[in-house]
């Protein structure tokens with residue numbers, strides 16, 4: 001069995017973008033390349049920023065990913081649940097796509113009787129466990145974020161502990177934005193293990209601008225940089241077709 | 246996606262409502278709400294003359310995964326730890342919104358921490374023994390229970406047994422843990438991975454016992470392992486149980502059977518009797534729940550005295 005690679009961007013931010021193109025539009029473009037865009041919004045205790053919240057939801061919706069707003073002390077579990085939910089969503093999308101071809105345009109998972117649906121969920125679970133995953137983490141390092149970065153680091157290391165318990169392989173890369181001279185700045189190059197990294201975030205002088213749209217656009221380039229990797233297709237799971245319909 | 250009717254909306258039933266499954270046409274009458282979790286809500290229903298627990302959600306995928314696990318749980322056990330699986334189906338409400346649900350055995354019991362608070366720590370060893378036994382069956386069948394935490398363990402009335410109510414975390418051995426809760430997660434304490442192994446359950450089960458002594462829990466420090474061992478040492482726990490807990494959290498046991506063996510080879514009764522009279526004294530002050538009938542498997546003089554005190558206390562409160 002040839003396994004596919006599932007690709008995701010995980011954007012961690014605490015507010016609204018204020019420079020460059022509309023991040024939701026960029027996310028929609030990225031989703032077209034079979035890369036899901038997930039967003040986690042870290043909230044100050046007590047603060048509600050309605051504009052920031054709706055932008056976070058909008059980016060993930062256009063990016064065919066998941067979003068979640070969280071207070072910083074719950075970050076670890078949120079990072080993992082968002083990543084896993086997004087994997088399930090992508091894989092279910094792959095399965096639904098295939099079902100449409102077998103059952104006709106208007107059919108999805110929900111149109112099957114519960115027993116068959118259960119079998120398909122087992123396949124989705126298997127894929128989740130065995131597929132290779134690439135996660136590009138994009139961290140907003142504007143001034144208001146700087147004191148949250150230690151928590152972000154802890155959450156990312158914990159994410160790699162969870163992901164590396166899977167059978168499939170993982171690669172992580174970490175970028176922050178805005179960089180000193182560039183839109184985004186590389187912190188950790190593609191690696192399978194974040195546990196050994198003692199300090200992800202060096203002293204970052206956070207400024208006032210948050211160019212989320214341009215940063216996402218650059219992140220996409222960082223993805224295809226090393227070599228062209230295949231993204232997930234149904235055919236990567238030949239054995240799946242054996243479930244009878 | 247194409248079917249708009251499956252839009253996100255919380256699963257909610259009304260008391261007295263009659264639910265008829267779309268595929269299997271089984272009928273459920275809603276009695277009361279039992280609780281609500283991250284995925285959906287659970288209701289007590291009557292169906293075919295018996296009580297069942299019905300869990301529904303707008304996330305059909307999660308419901309199907311749980312059903313698969315309930316079925317596996319059934320295959321992996323002699324007598325039941327978890328609820329028996331009854332039915333899986335869809336429900337369309339009056340607005341045309343679709344939900345998935347499953348029906349399982351209703352487990353009538355109270356939470357482990359309440360039970361121990363009322364009846365005392367004497368019950369702990371029999372419970373550890375029973376739970377280890379059933380977990381080892383499940384492990385032999387290739388699964389770990391996963392998300393073991395105090396909220397998911399109930400004690401039934403007659404007989405008093407531990408039962409399990411949340412299959413969401415069940416994971417096949419060798420895979421990554423499906424769900425976990427920080428306090429009970431060995432990786433959080435830097436004492437192992439999140440790969441599903443029998444020792445993952447053993448750790449989490451030890452944390453359940455520790456949690457009985459620290460109802461509010463505690464957080465890890467910069468030295469998670471040291472902190473945890475300190476907490477075990479500081480707890481009002483008999484020495485033999487401290488040793489047991491330390492072995493359990495440090496991964497010294499690879500199989501549940503080893504935990505069971507250690508319980509069976511317990512030291513003399515003397516150390517334990519002094520503890521039991523202490524709990525009797527505590528009982529006098531505790532608010533005794535009316536729906537638990539005190540009954541003693543092994544009567545001792547001290548417990549009879551305790552019994553008299555409790556009965557008079559109960560008479561006063563009626």
Ligand SMILES: Nc1ncnc2c1ncn2[C@@H]1O[C@H](COP(=O)(O)OP(=O)(O)OP(=O)(O)O)[C@@H](O)[C@H]1O
Pocket residue numbers: 279280281282283284285286287298300328349350351352353396397410411413
């Ligand atoms: N089979 C059952 N018998 C009796 N009570 C049950 C049963 N299943 C669930 N319950 C009750 O319903 C409550 C909600 O259960 P549910 O599994 O939905 O939520 P949870 O475990 O709190 O959270 P999550 O969905 O995040 O795992 C439980 O706390 C329990 O009290």
